[in-house]
Amino acid sequence: MRAAIANLMARSNAEIPHYYVTQTMDLGPALAWLRAHNADLPARQRLIPSVLFLRATVLAALEVPDLNGHWVDGARRTAQRVDLGVAVATRGGGLVTPAIPDAGGLKVDDLMARLADLVSRARRGNLKQAEMAGASITVSALGENGPDALYGVIFPPQVALVGVGGIVERPWAVDGMLTVRPTVTIALAADHRASDGRTASAFLAVFAHALEHPEEL
Amino acid sequence: MNTDRAREVLFDALGQLAPEVDPAEIDPTAVLRDAADLDSVDFLELVAQLSEAIGVDIREDDYPQLDTIDSAVAFLAARG
Numbered sequence: 540m541r542a543a544i545a546n547l548m549a550r551s552n553a554e555i556p557h558y559y560v561t562q563t564m565d566l567g568p569a570l571a572w573l574r575a576h577n578a579d580l581p582a583r584q585r586l587i588p589s590v591l592f593l594r595a596t597v598l599a600a601l602e603v604p605d606l607n608g609h610w611v612d613g614a615r616r617t618a619q620r621v622d623l624g625v626a627v628a629t630r631g632g633g634l635v636t637p638a639i640p641d642a643g644g645l646k647v648d649d650l651m652a653r654l655a656d657l658v659s660r661a662r663r664g665n666l667k668q669a670e671m672a673g674a675s676i677t678v679s680a681l682g683e684n685g686p687d688a689l690y691g692v693i694f695p696p697q698v699a700l701v702g703v704g705g706i707v708e709r710p711w712a713v714d715g716m717l718t719v720r721p722t723v724t725i726a727l728a729a730d731h732r733a734s735d736g737r738t739a740s741a742f743l744a745v746f747a748h749a750l751e752h753p754e755e756l
Numbered sequence: 757m758n759t760d761r762a763r764e765v766l767f768d769a770l771g772q773l774a775p776e777v778d779p780a781e782i783d784p785t786a787v788l789r790d791a792a793d794l795d796s797v798d799f800l801e802l803v804a805q806l807s808e809a810i811g812v813d814i815r816e817d818d819y820p821q822l823d824t825i826d827s828a829v830a831f832l833a834a835r836g
Contacts, residue, residue, distance in 0.1 A: 574816065577816055578815070581804070581807065581813055582800055582801075582803040582804035582807055582813070582814065583800070583801075583804045585800060585816070587796045587797065588796070589796055589797075628795070630774070630775075630776055630793065631776060654797065655797050655800070655801070658795065658797040658798075659797060659798070662795070662797075662798070663775075682795055682796060683796060684789075
């Protein structure tokens with residue numbers, strides 16, 4: 540598996556002119572909403588922060604379709620739907636990126652169920668071949684206690700990858716006052732052949748808006 | 757439940773979620789999520805399995821009690 544990853548990533552770095560835009564976002568509203576939502580639910584129905592990041596990615600991909608698709612034969616092919624790739628570390632090493640097909644219409648509860656199923660099978664190496672291919676955009680996260688930011692490498696032929704950092708308490712200015720908030724840094728890697736910084740900025744703006752309004756997710 | 761039974765319940769759940777890890781080999785004071793390589797989906801499944809085993813719903817506010825094997829065993833013994 541390591542050799543396959545090595546080939547793909549080497550190809551990505553050689554062929555794709557990556558650029559990165561990042562934004563650190565206030566997670567206060569999202570985590571408060573999550574706590575309230577989960578309070579009276581049994582564990583298997585609870586949501587985790589990752590699913591909010593997935594939903595925010597889907598909404599941003601729908602709104603800014605230039606980052607949702609593939610680079611094929613020297614041209615960008617915008618995908619007609621969001622097939623959401625999720626990078627999962629397998630037990631015993633390695634990385635797989637199965638996709639949740641047509642994730643555009645899935646609200647957070649449905650997305651959570653799909654994520655839990657996919658991750659638990661991916662971790663144990665129980666994925667079907669068909670699930671491993673075809674994502675139109677991928678999300679990679681190293682966990683809530685992970686490092687501050689993740690500058691990822693795009694999975695070819697996709698044209699963007701959303702790197703989600705750990706959840707970190709940081710000093711935060713609100714209305715001219717200093718406070719402490721849980722935050723996350725989103726680092727969007729994009730293919731400069733297929734998009735430019737303005738497009739990537741628009742994507743992050745939609746992502747941030749989604750996290751500020753978790754009740755709409 | 758007593759401490760031995762609580763440890764058994766915890767080790768059973770860990771055995772299913774992290775089959776390549778021997779729970780007996782984990783430092784009982786180490787951060788369990790890291791030591792057993794549990795991501796957030798795994799951890800939620802651990803909470804679900806432990807809740808079913810003790811017949812009491814483990815709430816999010818209780819998660820810090822599951823930080824280490826020692827704290828989790830004490831928590832399960834007290835609640836279960």
